[in-house]
Amino acid sequence: MSIIEIKHLRKEYPGIVPLKDVNATVEEGEVISIIGPSGTGKSTFIRCINRLETPTSGQIIVDGVDMCAPDVDLPKMRQKMGMVFQNYALFNHKSILENLTMAPMDLLGMSEEEACEQAMELLKLVGLKDKAHNWPHELSGGQRQRVAIARALAMQPKILLFDEPTSALDPQMVSEVLSVITRLAERGITMLVVTHEMRFARDASTRVFYMDKGELWESGTPKQIFENPKRKETRDFIFRVHNWNWEIHSVDYDYAAMFSSLQGFCLRQFLGRRISVKCQLAIEEITSSLLIPMAIEQGISDPHISYELSVGEGGEQADLFVDLKKLKDSGMDITKINMSDEDVTWQILGNVIRQHDENSEMAHFVIG
């Protein structure tokens, strides 16, 4: 028997329907990543499973119990399902240790001794044994999220639900949390993880759900979803998460926004440091040393510069495309782009770009 069965799940709010008709089953021990564009019902879906949201219609059966039955003992059922939120939400009035011992003592009837012993083991598991007597506000975001995971585990749940566990974290803290979740996956606990971390979805899960527009569009092994998606929406999404697009429409473009977006992309893709730096360097040189000065020289205040950066398999190399047609259309004369080999910009670019080929539509640089 499946541990979770969901049939025709629908959730409506006034004016919006985040879940239209979702059907899914989860077997014991599965690790399921739920991916998809923002605002397409992924969080609502996972919150329905432990009834933090009440479905409008449909059926949710967890461990043989209908979660929507009027007489369902929700607190009892929720004890079987740990949940980890985006904003970790440790109890600020309790120490780290108390955060972990409180619920087992109150709800499972554990003695203080048992609860502490278990708490210390769990803290060891998430690598925070030395923080047991600290207070939540003394920990970093990543550390707090790891404590939140340990707190959920302290109730000895059969199922763990993760609602975007890394979205609120600084990029450098994402991996410490993901490695804890990955380790749990290996222990055979059933998990549902709503995530934007594609690498995690691909490497750590047994199955991937692709959700879009309030429906479960496709589910399959990570290999199927990432390498051979059947539906167009899935393909587009997978493609989009591997690509970075940016457009500049003015010589006074927002430099800071462009670079933070680019850095975020590089981090999400788990690009190595070397290649990340090269991508950033290439885009910076092409923009601020080549195209923008050229536009100013030619008296054009609104050049149309369009970049597309895509990362190849394994993150070893990246392809940068510059849309020459759009440049020409905005009035730039790109025949003057050729410079002598002594030019500093060209020398820098030469260091980061392995291959360079131009046709009339696109300039293609291979970085790596």
Add this chain to the structure above:
Amino acid sequence: MKKLKIMTILFAAVMLTLAFVPVFTYAAEVTPAYNKLDELAGKRFAYVNGSVYNQSVQKRIDGTTEDFYPSLSECVAAVEAGKADGAVQLSYCCQLAVNRRPGTVALLPDPVADVSEGFFFPHGSELTAQFNDIIKKLSEDGTLAKLEEKWVAADESGKTLPEQDWDAPNGTLKFATSGVIEPFSYVGEGGQPKGYDVELALMIAKEMGYHLEVTTIPMDSIFAAVDTGKADFGGTLTETPERASVCDFSEPVMPTTISVIVKSEEASSSGGFMEKISDSFRKTFLEEDRWMLILKGLGTTVLISVLAGVLGLLLGFGTVIARRSGVRWVGKLVDGYQTLMGGIPIVVVLMLLYYVVFGSVDIAGEIVAIISFALAFGSTSGSTMWTAVNGIDSIQEESGLALGYTHWQVFTKIIFPQARQRFTPQLMGQFISLVKDTAIVGYIAVQDLTRAGDLIRARTMDAFFPLVSTAIIYFLICLLLGRLLRRVAARIDDTKDSGSTGEVDNK
């Protein structure tokens, strides 16, 4: 802590200095600012609240303006301070006041008018006729004259009341009197009301086969007390058509006059600073064991504050629970209650409850005071707690629910403890305010600390020393309660980490 002590001493020193500033200005000779009534035309007069003597004064002196004060002592203080040119009261009272404040005020020799005072009863009371018969009898056999002689005498030792050792087949009569008009009605040893009016009331009660229960009520509430049946009769006051429309008056008990007190010219100070202090201290605290009056008043103030505080806190907590229930009309009800309490002065609430809501119920003023202040504190503490509870991130609630706690457990174990860290300091401040606010309970005949000070002032005619003493006692009691509360709060709070107090998870 050390800083606190220094502050306390500093405060006390400043207040004491203020208290004795007038002492330096005691005059050696009496040189009244005015000698004749006519000189006071167009001047400012001080009257006691509820007094109707202004009507007599206006007939006798042209173009006067008027201010009203709680008792004669304040009127005298106003004259001394130059805030009023003359204070008007029964001549006997004026004479006593001038004797008590030698050199600073003087009595004009000419009385302003003849007045006569009587007891008053709720409309249609059978007591009126019975009283009239007895008053007539006592007047004819010379008892009233003897009584007058006894109470206006300079010798204080003979001014005692008889024990109520007679049988009272008819029960007990409740007598409301101001307690601030010496020698007619004032508070003597151990806070017991006495005076001409009181003894006469006792005599009449004895004659009629009743015992007498005497309550002192501020002048301006005394008619309300009789009208609403809180007292069976009151007195004695002058009959006017307006008053007669509310109450029935008895025959006048003593024809007398009213006089004017004026300021004396300042002369050289008659030294003896320490002597004056000890004199004031003796008069305010030691004479007639007045310290007991203050102690009792203090006890009442603390009792009302603490009980109202505890009940108010429970009520406030109740409003938070009610709001959390999410039921719409319950929320509206709480809104209405808090808006109502927020929009009405507490003194009005107090009087409404006492004279209107509980008008026909025999209920102690202390209990009404506790209810009123509990209602007020319940409203403010409730909204303070609600703000704090509301300010706790909803994700905390969801985390608790997801662990398997019930809604109630989430509230008591997760939401409320965190909210408590935020609202406790505010609530302590509000409670201290409550203690100070109880100073108005005198309006409904409760003798608290402030009222004890009022009664003593009415006797000593010295406004400053009792006021400053009261201020110091309030200050100390608030200080003490504040520290006690902090200690209690620290004990209740199971979070040992004081550093995280108020810390909010900004994520």
